[in-house]
Amino acid sequence: xxxxxxxxxxxxxxxxxxxxxxxxxxxxxxxxxxxxxxxxxxxxxxxxxxxxxxxxxxxxxxxxxxxxxxxxxxxxxxxxxxxxxxxxxxxxxxxxxxxxxxxxxxxxxxxxxxxxxxxxxxxxxxxxxxxxxxxxxxxxxxxxxxxxxxxxxxxxxxxxxxxxxxxxxxxxxxxxxxxxxxxxxxxxxxxxxxxxxxxxxxxxxxxxxxxxxxxxxxxxxxxxxxxxxxxxxxxxxxxxxxxxxxxxxxxxxxxxxxxxxxxxxxxxxxxxxxxxxxxxxxxxxxxxxxxxxxxxxxxxxxxxxxxxxxxxxxxxxxxxxxxxxxxxxxxxxxxxxxxxxxxxxxxxxxxxxxxxxxxxxxxxxxxxxxxxxxxxxxxxxxxxxxxxxxxxxxxxxxxxxxxxxxxxxxxxxxxxxxxxxxxxxxxxxxxxxxxxxxxxxxxxxxxxxxxxxxxxxxxxxxxxxxxxxxxxxxxxxxxx
Ligand code: ADP
Ligand code: MG
Numbered sequence: 431x432x433x434x435x436x437x438x439x440x441x442x443x444x445x446x447x448x449x450x451x452x453x454x455x456x457x458x459x460x461x462x463x464x465x466x467x468x469x470x471x472x473x474x475x476x477x478x479x480x481x482x483x484x485x486x487x488x489x490x491x492x493x494x495x496x497x498x499x500x501x502x503x504x505x506x507x508x509x510x511x512x513x514x515x516x517x518x519x520x521x522x523x524x525x526x527x528x529x530x531x532x533x534x535x536x537x538x539x540x541x542x543x544x545x546x547x548x549x550x551x552x553x554x555x556x557x558x559x560x561x562x563x564x565x566x567x568x569x570x571x572x573x574x575x576x577x578x579x580x581x582x583x584x585x586x587x588x589x590x591x592x593x594x595x596x597x598x599x600x601x602x603x604x605x606x607x608x609x610x611x612x613x614x615x616x617x618x619x620x621x622x623x624x625x626x627x628x629x630x631x632x633x634x635x636x637x638x639x640x641x642x643x644x645x646x647x648x649x650x651x652x653x654x655x656x657x658x659x660x661x662x663x664x665x666x667x668x669x670x671x672x673x674x675x676x677x678x679x680x681x682x683x684x685x686x687x688x689x690x691x692x693x694x695x696x697x698x699x700x701x702x703x704x705x706x707x708x709x710x711x712x713x714x715x716x717x718x719x720x721x722x723x724x725x726x727x728x729x730x731x732x733x734x735x736x737x738x739x740x741x742x743x744x745x746x747x748x749x750x751x752x753x754x755x756x757x758x759x760x761x762x763x764x765x766x767x768x769x770x771x772x773x774x775x776x777x778x779x780x781x782x783x784x785x786x787x788x789x790x791x792x793x794x795x796x797x798x799x800x801x802x803x804x805x806x807x808x809x810x811x812x813x814x815x816x817x818x819x820x821x822x823x824x825x826x827x828x829x830x831x832x833x834x835x836x837x838x839x840x841x842x843x844x845x846x847x848x849x850x851x852x853x854x855x856x857x858x859x860x861x862x863x864x865x866x867x868x869x870x871x872x873x874x875x876x877x878x879x880x881x882x883x884x885x886x887x888x889x890x891x892x893x894x895x896x897x898x899x900x901x902x903x904x905x906x907x908x909x910x
């Protein structure tokens with residue numbers, strides 16, 4: 431397959447649904463908290479009772495504008511809502527209120543690893559409810575499904591990309607950066623597994639050098655970044671095989687089966703006219719003044735890209751900066767540590783080293799530990815003042831994570847402060863040299879690498895508490 435792949439160019443465009451974190455629904459006053467008892471977050475509006483009227487939630491519009499600005503989109507001066515007709519058991523109205531030809535956000539872009547990926551548009555719409563199928567939720571053995579309408583009417587922002595991506599890896603990187611953005615601007619949890627962020631991946635192939643796109647397949651049900659990459663990889667091979675066999679790729683919707691590792695045809699792709707779109711008669715067109723846009727712009731927090739650049743300007747590697755930004759709570763923690771005036775390099779060494787290892791092993795996020803930014807800053811200052819060595823710092827950070835103790839308290843309790851007194855260290859160095867005559871002879875005979883042995887012995891003797899520079903200096907004097 432590998433060499434066949436060289437003959438083709440891959441084209442990918444993503445449609446991403448972000449569930450907006452509002453308190454109430456897009457057109458109704460019902461709450462939208464996740465995980466409530468079934469059918470408790472439902473008003474007559476959500477149920478689609480005759481005669482009820484939708485009222486647009488302003489918080490939804492603010493979030494749409496904010497996300498649009500973060501994605502460099504044009505914000506429409508006027509947009510409107512449309513009805514998209516479906517027959518679904520979990521959609522009591524028989525239609526979804528969406529935006530068809532006048533979306534809230536127009537063209538924009540997102541930078542992904544230095545490449546500009548175009549955003550075609552982003553529009554607001556309502557989510558449908560959920561079907562709870564036989565076998566799930568204690569219905570084992572039953573032959574029916576139940577409807578839970580809590581999710582119906584939850585606000586979504588659908589962000590549609592241009593077909594600008596050329597590999598599954600690039601699609602994944604785009605999706606990851608998009609998730610960073612919606613999280614940092616605070617409009618969406620960005621949780622793929624729980625479905626607060628969902629992705630439909632469109633993919634086609636064409637012969638290398640061609641500028642005519644092939645027919646696309648749309649893949650649904652990708653619930654993780656890994657699944658997105660795997661599904662696209664699978665689909666590339668499937669489409670190449672078809673074309674090589676002289677067959678055609680058909681435009682259709684396919685479902686990714688994560689266990690089997692395959693995509694399966696679900697239905698033929700419907701065209702826009704199948705939905706019988708028409709302007710929603712119960713809602714006024716929405717006029718967004720430029721003052722409104724500017725007011726929203728004022729609430730824009732630092733975006734992931736800016737954060738990475740700031741970290742890099744402090745001396746972090748691109749890799750370290752990306753890893754920290756990827757985990758928003760870690761970045762917030764790091765920012766607090768910086769605000770308190772800590773040395774960034776030492777802080778990063780702890781965050782990316784001992785702390786990251788501990789979090790991974792314990793499956794915790796930094797906020798779930800007892801370590802506070804203030805305590806980390808104190809630890810760093812003890813190292814900078816040479817009260818303790820870096821190595822001792824690495825030992826006690828684990829206690830700090832577990833128990834929330836201050837570094838100075840642990841140092842005092844365990845007697846870990848650094849030995850800086852030259853005469854004390856000299857005595858110990860002399861003792862080590864006297865105790866190892868053979869090594870001394872070999873060292874003097876030219877085995878220079880034995881120097882490390884002496885340093886190690888002194889450190890062992892002092893339980894890591896001797897100041898390393900002083901040890902080096904004194905051993906050199908003694909050994910000549
Ligand atoms: P629909 O709702 O019918 O799927 P949209 O316009 O909302 O249509 O989304 C189409 C998506 O498919 C966009 O993300 C676009 O970039 C992508 N796309 C369009 N043509 C192709 C193609 N030939 N190959 C891959 N992706 C494509
Ligand atoms: Mg689509």
